[in-house]
Amino acid sequence: MALDNIQLFRGNVVHLTGDPWQSDDALSSVDDGVIVVADGLVHQVGSADEVLAQPEFAGIHCVDYSDYLLLPGFVDAHLHYPQTGMIASYGSQLLEWLNKYTFPAEMRFSDLDHARRMAEFFAQQLYMNGTTTAMVFATSHVHSVDALFEVARRDNVRLMTGKVMMDRNCPQALQDTAARSYEDSQALIEKWHGVQRLQYAVTPRFAPTSTAEQLGFAGKLFAENDGVYLQSHVAENRAEVQWVAELFPDSRSYLDVYDHFGLLGDKAIYAHCIHLNESDLARMADTRTAMAFCPTSNLFLGSGLFDFNAVRERNINVALATDVGGGTSFSMLRTADEAYKICQLNGQSINAAQLLYAMTLGSAKALSLESRIGNFATGKEADIVAIDLAATPLMQLRMDSAQTLEEKLFALLVLGDDRCVRATHLMGHKVYDRELNNKPAD
Ligand code: GUN
Numbered sequence: 448m449a450l451d452n453i454q455l456f457r458g459n460v461v462h463l464t465g466d467p468w469q470s471d472d473a474l475s476s477v478d479d480g481v482i483v484v485a486d487g488l489v490h491q492v493g494s495a496d497e498v499l500a501q502p503e504f505a506g507i508h509c510v511d512y513s514d515y516l517l518l519p520g521f522v523d524a525h526l527h528y529p530q531t532g533m534i535a536s537y538g539s540q541l542l543e544w545l546n547k548y549t550f551p552a553e554m555r556f557s558d559l560d561h562a563r564r565m566a567e568f569f570a571q572q573l574y575m576n577g578t579t580t581a582m583v584f585a586t587s588h589v590h591s592v593d594a595l596f597e598v599a600r601r602d603n604v605r606l607m608t609g610k611v612m613m614d615r616n617c618p619q620a621l622q623d624t625a626a627r628s629y630e631d632s633q634a635l636i637e638k639w640h641g642v643q644r645l646q647y648a649v650t651p652r653f654a655p656t657s658t659a660e661q662l663g664f665a666g667k668l669f670a671e672n673d674g675v676y677l678q679s680h681v682a683e684n685r686a687e688v689q690w691v692a693e694l695f696p697d698s699r700s701y702l703d704v705y706d707h708f709g710l711l712g713d714k715a716i717y718a719h720c721i722h723l724n725e726s727d728l729a730r731m732a733d734t735r736t737a738m739a740f741c742p743t744s745n746l747f748l749g750s751g752l753f754d755f756n757a758v759r760e761r762n763i764n765v766a767l768a769t770d771v772g773g774g775t776s777f778s779m780l781r782t783a784d785e786a787y788k789i790c791q792l793n794g795q796s797i798n799a800a801q802l803l804y805a806m807t808l809g810s811a812k813a814l815s816l817e818s819r820i821g822n823f824a825t826g827k828e829a830d831i832v833a834i835d836l837a838a839t840p841l842m843q844l845r846m847d848s849a850q851t852l853e854e855k856l857f858a859l860l861v862l863g864d865d866r867c868v869r870a871t872h873l874m875g876h877k878v879y880d881r882e883l884n885n886k887p888a889d
């Protein structure tokens with residue numbers, strides 16, 4: 448059968464073919480490799496010698512990234528696009544930070560033009576950081592969801608978002624009602640869920656800003672709409688945990704509030720998960736609920752140290768995430784660096800393959816997307832990031848003395864940032880090119 452729309456990408460192909468927590472040979476590489484893409488999907492990966500000799504590829508232009516690593520596009524499993532403009536706001540922990548900086552920034556999204564401008568800026572930040580899949584909070588304004596999905600549809604990026612449901616403990620201008628949040632979310636699901644690579648995420652902000660009635664409606668939306676996600680926050684900050692205990696005195700724990708309303712499950716993903724107890728961890732495992740580990744945010748807001756080993760020992764799926772703007776960078780490389788350091792403070796040394804897994808195949812699995820993205824297996828969507836291991840003089844020096852792929856990858860994950868991203872492709876199509884971006888304007 449003839450292949451359609453063939454593209455060839457040549458470089459040092461590196462990806463995970465399994466879970467590095469379970470197998471020592473999960474990291475796979477082809478030094479001088481070619482990824483063959485047909486109609487936006489991976490068709491084949493092989494050595495350049497072998498692939499380019501195949502007669503069917505004769506005469507097809509090969510995109511030359513020979514000096515670069517070719518990695519699967521990064522997955523950012525939790526961030527807030529309305530918080531892009533207030534990233535790096537000084538001096539507060541979670542609850543004060545929300546009131547002082549976050550809610551005012553989100554109130555500006557009542558203006559549709561502002562939402563559209565920020566959605567555009569946000570998408571460019573994803574691509575210039577090599578992020579090709581993102582699970583995103585919008586605001587409580589319905590049109591904030593439309594604005595982001597419109598940009599994502601145009602670019603064909605894999606993106607999940609949803610209207611924030613919030614009917615108490617927030618400024619009036621951001622507050623909805625339980626019934627209206629249900630109707631608005633349902634209408635957005637019908638409009639956007641399953642369009643191209645877009646999927647809807649039911650988005651109750653966190654237990655303190657929803658009444659029991661609203662959490663009930665969130666559970667109904669999650670149960671009644673096939674394939675939609677549920678995203679929220681849990682057990683991030685000690686004062687927050689205490690507040691939830693006061694608001695929901697009958698619940699066994701913070702997580703139990705969500706459990707009570709049917710908000711756990713294999714398409715539910717919770718950010719932070721720092722202050723959970725043993726029964727909570729068991730419940731997350733039993734329900735196959737996923738966690739988003741947000742290291743730059745947890746350090747910036749002084750929230751606490753995520754226990755990566757405890758979670759992986761229980762086989763709970765974990766995805767790395769930036770949590771911009773509580774998080775301080777859009778770069779999943781910067782995020783991996785901070786994840787490593789948090790683990791070190793817990794007496795754990797996460798290796799390069801485990802870190803890369805948590806931002807590619809492992810996060811794809813956490814989001815039930817492992818049949819579509821996360822590595823270069825045949826049939827997967829060809830989201831590719833070309834990475835420059837020598838983007839800075841210091842990185843060049845470090846790479847000169849690195850002996851193995853693991854050593855190089857580890858140095859990349861610790862030293863790297865957006866300067867390392869040479870190009871980003873979504874289903875083969877280029878959406879970012881460092882060389883073009885850096886050209887002076889005429
Ligand atoms: N908990 C509830 N809302 C938020 C938010 O916007 N950011 C963070 N980091 N935690 C939250």
Ligand code: ZN
Pocket residue numbers: 525526527680718770773
């Ligand atoms: Zn968040």
